Amino acid sequence: METFRLKILEKKQITHDTNCFTIEKPEGYQFVPGQATELSLLKEGWENEKRPFTFTNLPENKHLEFIIKSYHDHEGVTKRLDEAQVGDMVEIGDAWGAITYKGEGVFIAGGAGITPFISIFRELRKKNQIGNNSLIFANKTNSDIILFDELKTILGNKFHNIIADQDDTAYDRGLIDKAYLASKISDFKDQHFYLCGPEGFMEAVEKALKELGANPDSLVFEK
Ligand SMILES: Cc1cc2nc3c(=O)[nH]c(=O)nc-3n(C[C@H](O)[C@H](O)[C@H](O)COP(=O)(O)OP(=O)(O)OC[C@H]3O[C@@H](n4cnc5c(N)ncnc54)[C@H](O)[C@@H]3O)c2cc1C
Numbered sequence: 001m002e003t004f005r006l007k008i009l010e011k012k013q014i015t016h017d018t019n020c021f022t023i024e025k026p027e028g029y030q031f032v033p034g035q036a037t038e039l040s041l042l043k044e045g046w047e048n049e050k051r052p053f054t055f056t057n058l059p060e061n062k063h064l065e066f067i068i069k070s071y072h073d074h075e076g077v078t079k080r081l082d083e084a085q086v087g088d089m090v091e092i093g094d095a096w097g098a099i100t101y102k103g104e105g106v107f108i109a110g111g112a113g114i115t116p117f118i119s120i121f122r123e124l125r126k127k128n129q130i131g132n133n134s135l136i137f138a139n140k141t142n143s144d145i146i147l148f149d150e151l152k153t154i155l156g157n158k159f160h161n162i163i164a165d166q167d168d169t170a171y172d173r174g175l176i177d178k179a180y181l182a183s184k185i186s187d188f189k190d191q192h193f194y195l196c197g198p199e200g201f202m203e204a205v206e207k208a209l210k211e212l213g214a215n216p217d218s219l220v221f222e223k
Contacts, residue, residue, distance in 0.1 A: 031095030033119035042089040054115040069112040110197025134158035188213040
C-alpha cells in the first residue's frame with residue numbers, strides 16, 4: 001500500500017471535542033465521497049498507530065479535510081490529534097470503504113459517524129441533487145452536533161436531530177428506535193438507508209430498520 005507524509009495546514013475546533021483538520025493533498029490522490037483512509041500522527045512512538053478517518057472534503061478540493069472527535073479518557077491517537085499543531089506531519093494510505101452514494105435515501109448517523117455523509121452531502125449540494133435525501137442525526141447533547149449550520153443549510157427540514165442526554169433540548173429526545181424511525185420515515189421499501197455510528201448504535205438501527213421492512217440490500221454501511 002502506498003503511503004503519503006503530509007503536513008497539517010489548519011486545525012479548527014468545531015465542537016467541544018472535535019477538530020477539523022486541513023491537510024496537504026498528494027498530487028493525483030483520489031477518493032470517493034464516503035471513503036476513509038488509515039492515518040497516523042508522525043510523532044515519536046505514534047508513527048505506527050494507524051486509525052481510520054474519513055475524508056470530509058470534495059475529491060477535487062486542493063487540500064484534504066478530516067473531522068476528528070477526540071477521546072480524552074485514554075491515551076489514544078485521537079487524544080494525540082487534539083494536541084497536534086499546524087505544521088505537524090501525518091501519514092495516510094490509500095482510500096477505501098464501502099460507504100458511497102448509491103441513490104436517494106435516509107442517512108442515519110450517530111456522533112462522529114456523520115463524517116462519511118458530510119462529503120456525500122457536499123457533493124450532492126454541488127450537483128444540486130439533494131432531492132429527497134434526509135438525515136437523522138443522533139447525539140448525546142446539542143453541543144455534540146457536528147456542522148449543524150451547514151447540514152441545516154443543505155438539508156433544511158429533511159434534517160432531524162435526536163438527543164439522548166439533554167432534558168432541555170429543543171430537538172427530539174431519546175434514542176433511535178423502531179417507533180422513532182417509523183415517525184420520520186414513510187417508505188421502508190424503495191430507498192437506501194445509509195448507517196454510520198458506534199457499534200451499539202449500528203446494531204440497534206439495523207435491527208429496527210429490518211423489522212420495519214427495509215430490504216437488507218438497501219442498507220449501506222461499513223462492514
Ligand atoms: C471506516 C471508519 C472511519 C472513521 N472515520 C472517522 C472520522 O472521520 N472521524 C472520527 O472522529 N472518527 C472516525 N472513526 C472512528 C475512529 O477511527 C476512532 O475514534 C479512532 O480509531 C479511535 O482511536 P484512538 O486511538 O483514540 O482510540 P483507540 O485506542 O483505538 O480506542 C478505540 C475506542 O475504544 C475505547 N477505549 C480503548 N481504550 C480505552 C481506555 N483505556 N479507556 C477508555 N476507553 C478506551 C474508546 O471508546 C475508543 O473510542 C472512523 C472509524 C472507522 C471504522
